[in-house]
Amino acid sequence: MLMARRGKRGVRRSVWTGVPRWARICTVFGTVLLMLSGAVLVGYEALLSRYEGAVGRGDLFGDKAAGAQERRNDIKGPLNILLVGVDPRKPTDAPLADSIMIMHLPAELDRAYLFSMPRDLRVEIPAFPKSGYDGGPDRLNAAMSYGSRVPGRNPDQNTGFELLAKTLQKETGIARFDAGAIINFSGFLKIVDAMGGVEMYVEREVKSEHRKPDGTHRELRPGGGGYLGPQAVYPKGTHRLEGWQALDYVRQRYPKNGVPDGDYGRQRHQQQFVKAMVNQAFSADVVTNPIKLDRVLRAAGQSLVFSGRGNSISDFAFALKGIRPDSITLVKLPAEGIGTGSGYRGERFLPEADDFFASLRNGTVDAFMLEHPDFRNTTK
Template sequence: MLVGETGKGGRKPSVWSGVPRWARACTVFGAVLMVLSGAVLVGYEALLTRYEGAVGKADLFGDQAAGAQERKSNIKGPLNILLVGTDPRKPEDQPLADSIMVLHVPDSLDRAYLFSLPRDLIVDIPRFDKAGYSGGTGKLNGAMSKGSIVQGQNPSASQGFELLAKTVQKVTGIERFDAGAIINFTGFQKIVDAMGGVDMYIERDVKSEHREPNGTHRKGNPYGQGYIGPQAEYKKGRQHLSGWQALDYVRQRYPKNGVPDGDYGRQRHQQQFIKAMVSQAFSADVVTNPLKLDRVIRAAGQSLTFNGRGNSVVDFAIALKGIRPENVELIKLPGEGVGTGSAYRGERFLPAVNDFFTALKNEQLDAFILEHPEFRNKNK
């Protein structure tokens, strides 16, 4: 993964600061697809065992260590699911939460809200004795790294997820997550390609900073920063994107490439792609094609580590089978940078976000969004 993208010299506070980078956000798309694919699985009982077996399992919340053997008779709302994207690193490297999203499902289990938390959000990270961490202030994505330390062993991403979950709970006021997932972005392109690509609406002409029209990486500029050579282009209108094109499109954030609102535009494009991807999963082309469906399931499963606190990913998929892509509300949380240029420290939410979290806790998001339509990310 590239580093140093936020906090560069001259950086200005944005309407939506701290937006996850292209690969970071893309990594959680597979998890959203897995959790919201129950309607696809119903009627395909032969695939259920493969679906469950393909998904990695880990104790993401420390339940086993605490001696918990929780098992729900059935899944009831409201639900909060923490989705974390990571970029696979060397086994000895501490993992970072490159993308952090929460999927909130109201009591009716027929719709959902999806919102992101800035990886650079300045937060209080609680004490975590398992990793020998005494607690402190830092960036949100660092919680996973600090919590992953295991004495005498390689870092543990699942243990790091536990501290990250505790930190996100403090930020959002969510008392308990009902499930969690870690997904790596290297598998995302395979998911899209297994689906045969994804159709989505491109809201304006965009040129790639990173890829040539044939998908190869552009060469670095020998005379300065940036890249040289022909650029892949994404024209306004409905387009069909392959895996590499999807990753590349949602990466773009520069005005010079056709994204005048920078990181805010990139986040909107990422969320638009989530809906397009899930819609594709529900399409007849996938649902009525067992071989393609099997490829999609396996591609997603190989990239996913899931913990349902006693319930399997299939249990959740079937429980949420009533949710359709058009019933997933994409939320933007306004924030701003703390400091600029070399004095940049991270991100903070604007005060209105506290009202959003209060509405979330009180199950009043429908009313909140009606009163605050600016929190709704447009679909196209």
């Protein structure tokens, strides 16, 4: 049963009672695919244990120096959580951050703001002795690649994440990330299929660059220059997408395919996808079906590498029990391109983005968003 009350500043807060333990873990997965919650844990210890065991754990922030043990702390707000999506590559290939999202939760931990950082953002990447990188200006997604190149072994996505986190702290002024995860986007296919699909609103017709209507890959044009064959089409409106369709849709970023704002459109669609998965995770079709839920959680666990900096996913689930789908605000940050055509060098934030980051640091993000409604990323 869901009950609601008014909290500080008139913000609507949620208290959940009588919802089983596995429902919270479902929400833990659904909100940011790792730790946000909307239910009270009261049972199903075996399912929880199986999920915890399936999630990969990594030292994503360099906390375990010289074998030191992370010290567990009470989880208190405000919190900043870093989520990085990658596509699987060969073990010898350095990873690149395909999607970079930050979840900010104010002190009350009953609402959240989710925003994307442009992959092409021009930043100053700090020196990183672990990989021998000397530091310098580059695009943001390159930080993960530079950090991963630890001498003497295959590229390490965990150390790549560490350098990316340090770069983002420098760029945003966020002093510390409280948790983080590397999310295998291709694993979303199995997760969505385990849920029976995900319902999404497609804001305008989009045509796939990479897939045919039956889901098979389109052939490369001889000599390069694009693909051949019919394209999968996602008409405007609300649709239930299979795993391959959802992943394909959120990858599209070219105006010729129906995404006129390019990578910003892709960022928006990825945020909408995360929120759609939250809603699906809350659906009765999932939370009242232990067999389906078990499949979903195991698929989610296999798609994640997580660091709670001394706290587990379940610890975060308990701390963030007030979060539910309608308490997540999607944020778009104003930016512009540097150069055009062959002279394109990447993206840079407009000054208003710095004001948003300042509001995160000083605890005034609610007021900032009220004063800047154009920062809300629209979704149906």
